[in-house]
Structures are given as C-alpha cells and as structure tokens.
Amino acid sequence: MQTFEQLLAAWSRERRQDCYAAATRDAVLAVLEKEILRPQDFMLLLSPAATQCLEAMAARAHDLTLRYFGRAVHLFTPLYLSDICTNQCRYCGFNASNTQQRHHLTVEQALSEAKVIAHMGLQHILLLTGDARHVASPQYIGAVAERIKPYFASIGIEVYSMTTEEYAFLVSKGIDAMTMFQETYDPALYEWLHPAGPKRDYAWRLDAPSRAAAAGLRSVGIGALLGLDDFFQDAFCTGLHAWWLQKTYPAVDIGLSVPRMCPHEGSFAVPHPVDDIHFVQYVTALRCFLPRSPITVSSRESAFMRDHLVPLGITRVSAGVSTAVGGRVEQNDNVGQFEIADHRSVAAMQRALADNGYQAVLKDWEDCSVLPQIAPEESSVLCEHGGR
Ligand code: SF4
Numbered sequence: 001m002q003t004f005e006q007l008l009a010a011w012s013r014e015r016r017q018d019c020y021a022a023a024t025r026d027a028v029l030a031v032l033e034k035e036i037l038r039p040q041d042f043m044l045l046l047s048p049a050a051t052q053c054l055e056a057m058a059a060r061a062h063d064l065t066l067r068y069f070g071r072a073v074h075l076f077t078p079l080y081l082s083d084i085c086t087n088q089c090r091y092c093g094f095n096a097s098n099t100q101q102r103h104h105l106t107v108e109q110a111l112s113e114a115k116v117i118a119h120m121g122l123q124h125i126l127l128l129t130g131d132a133r134h135v136a137s138p139q140y141i142g143a144v145a146e147r148i149k150p151y152f153a154s155i156g157i158e159v160y161s162m163t164t165e166e167y168a169f170l171v172s173k174g175i176d177a178m179t180m181f182q183e184t185y186d187p188a189l190y191e192w193l194h195p196a197g198p199k200r201d202y203a204w205r206l207d208a209p210s211r212a213a214a215a216g217l218r219s220v221g222i223g224a225l226l227g228l229d230d231f232f233q234d235a236f237c238t239g240l241h242a243w244w245l246q247k248t249y250p251a252v253d254i255g256l257s258v259p260r261m262c263p264h265e266g267s268f269a270v271p272h273p274v275d276d277i278h279f280v281q282y283v284t285a286l287r288c289f290l291p292r293s294p295i296t297v298s299s300r301e302s303a304f305m306r307d308h309l310v311p312l313g314i315t316r317v318s319a320g321v322s323t324a325v326g327g328r329v330e331q332n333d334n335v336g337q338f339e340i341a342d343h344r345s346v347a348a349m350q351r352a353l354a355d356n357g358y359q360a361v362l363k364d365w366e367d368c369s370v371l372p373q374i375a376p377e378e379s380s381v382l383c384e385h386g387g388r
Contacts, residue, residue, distance in 0.1 A: 004244045005206060008185065011240060013233060016043065020232055023047030032060045037289045042239045045285035046232050054281060061287035061313045068292050071358045074316045075349060076124040076156070079113055080325045081105050081144060085130030087197030089183070091225065091261060091268045093338060094130050096197065103325035104135050107143050114148040116328040120320050120346040123153040123363035126179070131160035131199055138166045142173035149174040153366040156219070160198065161208040167215030176367060179221035179257060179296075180208045184228040185237035193228065209241070213249040218365075220245065220252055221296065226279070227261030227270040235282045239289050246290070255294040255316070256286055260301065276305070280312065287313030299342040306342055307356055319349035 020043055028050045031041040044050065045057060082104040085094045093100075105113065117125055127144060129136035136159070145155050156177030157170065167178070184190050187202050194200045209220045222241055224234035238256065245254045260279060261270045274282075286295055296316040297306055306317055321340055322328055344352065350360040 001248070003207075004210065004241060004248075005203065007240065007244055008206075008237065011039070011236075013186070016233065016236055019043050020047045020236075023049040025049050025052050028053045029056060032056055032288065039236075039240050039243060042243075042285060042289040043236055045288055046235050046239075046281065050281060050285070051277060054277070054284070057281070057284040057288065058312050061284035062311050064287055064291040065311065065313050065315070069294075069315045072361045072364075073310055073314070073353050073358050074124065074294070074361045074364055075122060075319050075346060076126055076154075076316065077117055077120070077122050077318055077320050077346070078126045078128050078158070078323065079110065079117060080128050080323060080327065081110055081141070082129040082132065082136045083325045084132040084135050085197075087131045087199040088195050089197075089199065090193050090195070091183075091228065091270075105144075105326060107140070107147050109326065109329070110144045111147050112329045113326065114151055117320070118151040121362055122320070122346060124156070124365075125152050125154070126156040126158055126177075126318075127175075128158045129160070131197060133160070138162060138169055142170055142175075145170065145173045145175045153363045154219075156221075161201075161205045162211070164211045164215045167212045167217060171216045174367075176217060176365070177219035177221070178209075178212045178217050179223070179255075180205065180212070181223050181225060181257070181259070182206060182238070182241070183225045184234055185224060185241070186229050186233060189229055209245055210248065213245060213252045213254075218253060219255060220249070221255040221257055221294075223257035223259060223296075225259055225261060226274045226282070227272055230272055231274050231278050231282070235285070239286055242286075242290055242293060246293070253294065254290075255296060256290070257296040257298065258283060258286070259298055279305075280309070283309055283313050299340045299344075300338060301341055303342045303344060303352070307352055310353070310356060310358055317349065319344060319346045 019040060023044045028044050031044050083094045084102045084104055085096050088096050127141060141157060141159060154177060155175045157175055158179045182205060190202045209222050213220050224238045242254050242256055260274050294315045295313050297309055297314045299318050299321040323338060323340060353360045
C-alpha cells in the first residue's frame with residue numbers, strides 16, 4: 001500500500017505548480033458538475049482560475065454541507081493543560097525561547113477547569129499541551145482524561161506526535177479524537193520553521209495521524225497553518241493528506257481544521273498572509289473535494305467570518321475559548337498560544353447559529369462501552385446540564 005509520504009512525493013511541488021497554472025475557468029466549472037472528485041480536481045478548485053467561480057463553488061459547497069451534515073454545527077472548547085514546550089517553532093507564542101512565565105496544571109487543577117467547561121453545557125473537550133514529555137507525558141494526559149471523562153462524551157487531544165502504542169494507551173484512558181497540525185508540508189520550510197526540539201522531525205509528524213488512526217482513535221483531524229507557505233501548496237497537500245487518510249482508514253472520521261496565522265507573542269512576520277477570498281476558496285474547495293469530512297474553524301477567525309463560513313462547509317466551531325493555561329478557574333491573563341478574534345460564549349454561539357438557521361450540537365457521539373463512575377459530590381454538575 002502506498003504511504004502518504006510516497007503519494008506526496010509523486011505530487012512534487014513543481015508538478016503541483018504546473019497543473020495549477022494551467023487551470024481554466026471551464027475546467028473548474030466542469031469539476032463542480034462531478035459527484036466524486038480526484039486530487040487533480042481539488043487542485044483546479046484551488047487555482048487562480050477558480051477565484052472567478054467562487055459563487056458556483058459556494059453554492060456547491062452549501063448543497064453538499066446540507067446533504068451530509070444538515071443544519072447542525074458541533075461545538076467544542078479547548079482546555080490548555082500546559083504551555084511548557086521544548087520546541088522553538090518560530091510562529092508560536094509558546095516557543096521555548098520566549099521568556100514568559102510558564103504554567104502547568106495538576107490533574108486536580110485540570111479537573112477544576114474541566115468542571116467549568118462542563119457547566120457551560122459542552123460535552124466535547126479538546127486537551128492541549130506543549131511538547132514537553134518530562135511534564136506532559138502520555139501518562140499525565142491519560143490521567144487527566146480518566147479524571148474528567150465522567151463529564152464529557154468525547155475527549156480529544158492536540159499534543160505532540162506519539163507512537164502507535166502511546167495513542168492506544170490514550171484510547172484506553174477514554175480519549176477518542178486527535179488533531180495534528182503538520183503546519184507546512186514543505187520539508188525545507190518546515191526545517192527552517194522548527195530550528196530546535198523534537199518537532200523538527202518532519203516525517204515523524206507527517207505519519208502521526210496515520211499512527212493515531214491505526215491505534216484506534218475514532219476521529220483524526222489534520223491541518224496546515226495557513227500563511228507559512230504559498231496558500232495553494234499547503235492547501236492542496238492538506239486535502240491530499242485527508243483524502244489518503246480517508247481511503248486508508250475508512251472507519252475513522254477524518255476531519256480538517258483551517259487555522260490562519262494571527263499575531264502572537266514574538267516577532268514572526270507571516271510570510272504568505274492568506275486573504276479572505278483565498279480563505280473562502282479553500283473552505284469551499286475542501287467541502288467539494290471531501291464532502292463527508294467535518295471542517296473546523298477556530299476562534300482565530302472573527303465572529304463575522306465564522307458565521308458566514310458555516311453555510312459554506314464549516315461543521316465544527318469552538319466557543320467559550322481561552323488559550324491560556326488555567327484561563328477559566330483562575331482567570332489567568334497569561335499569554336495564550338494565539339490571539340482570539342471571536343470571544344463568544346457557548347450561549348452566544350448557540351444564539352448566533354440559531355439566528356443563522358442552524359442548530360448547535362453539544363454532543364454527537366458517546367462511547368457506550370464505558371460507564372464512568374461519578375463521585376456523589378460531583379454529580380450535581382451533570383444533573384444541572386442534563387448530562388449522563
Ligand atoms: S506550536 Fe506547539 S510545539 Fe511549537 S512552540 Fe508552540 S506549543 Fe510548542
């Protein structure tokens with residue numbers, strides 16, 4: 001079976017560029033008539049020629065979103081467990097060379113934060129850490145998951161790359177979803193962006209979603225950080241990666257996230273800023289290429305942009321977000337990983353979706369093989385919010 005690395009090698013940067021440059025408006029419109037798209041079709045939808053067809057792409061993306069997801073939008077929120085990191089990603093506020101004070105939650109502190117999130121009514125939570133195994137080990141992440149599991153239907157992780165065995169261990173602790181950002185699919189750029197730390201290993205990170213799927217995670221998400229490389233190059237490779245994962249792991253829910261770079265602590269200048277037109281082109285192209293894939297847009301984007309992207313293909317949004325460690329219980333104003341543009345609470349997001357004709361879904365999955373034990377003093381949180 002062809003690995004993703006082999007598939008990516010077959011689509012060299014030069015080959016991508018040639019196909020992209022040769023695209024025409026008629027070829028783009030012909031793609032929009034197809035039921036099943038191939039990678040070369042996706043490439044046409046990302047081309048400059050496709051910017052003349054954005055209305056038609058939006059209409060097609062809207063129809064496909066309604067067909068596969070209805071008017072339902074899934075809500076979740078992140079819980080930052082630790083901002084200690086050994087990497088020096090040039091674009092990140094948690095970069096090890098930044099001198100801000102660092103924070104790391106104990107398992108009990110994480111539980112307190114999680115209870116605040118449960119009080120918001122959310123049933124899906126995403127745990128995040130920096131890349132620092134000496135403090136945020138798989139055992140630590142597993143212990144947090146086990147402790148907060150009674151409060152949530154789904155626990156996802158967005159952490160460093162792990163082995164298949166480590167992912168399987170986390171599955172045994174109640175984690176069912178993971179997201180891994182490749183950041184950029186260009187190996188040379190990747191090397192420059194990651195001057196030090198374990199994240200420097202491009203190939204190991206590239207293979208992480210595949211290891212997670214093989215380990216039994218039911219939901220695997222990927223994405224590139226838009227703005228690092230030429231928009232088209234990383235957009236195409238991200239879609240190609242998701243397409244390959246879907247074909248290789250048909251039982252796994254393969255999702256996409258579309259983060260765009262925003263200001264952060266430090267002095268990194270975004271090399272290839274992605275404007276709104278290309279951003280919308282990307283979301284609609286992804287929806288047409290991968291009609292069944294959930295697509296997430298984070299609170300990096302404005303409320304206006306998020307509201308307008310929902311009808312075009314976005315099916316997951318965060319709400320009630322804090323990107324600071326301990327940001328909810330202690331109301332810490334320590335530096336977050338990135339700046340939030342949409343500060344809406346869960347209730348405000350529910351209202352906005354309803355006003356737009358959509359339903360906010362707080363829970364769309366549960367592992368019925370697990371019956372969590374809840375201490376009596378903790379059960380009031382669940383009762384108040386109709387939890388299990
Ligand atoms: S992007 Fe992740 S790995 Fe890189 S510095 Fe930030 S927290 Fe650490």
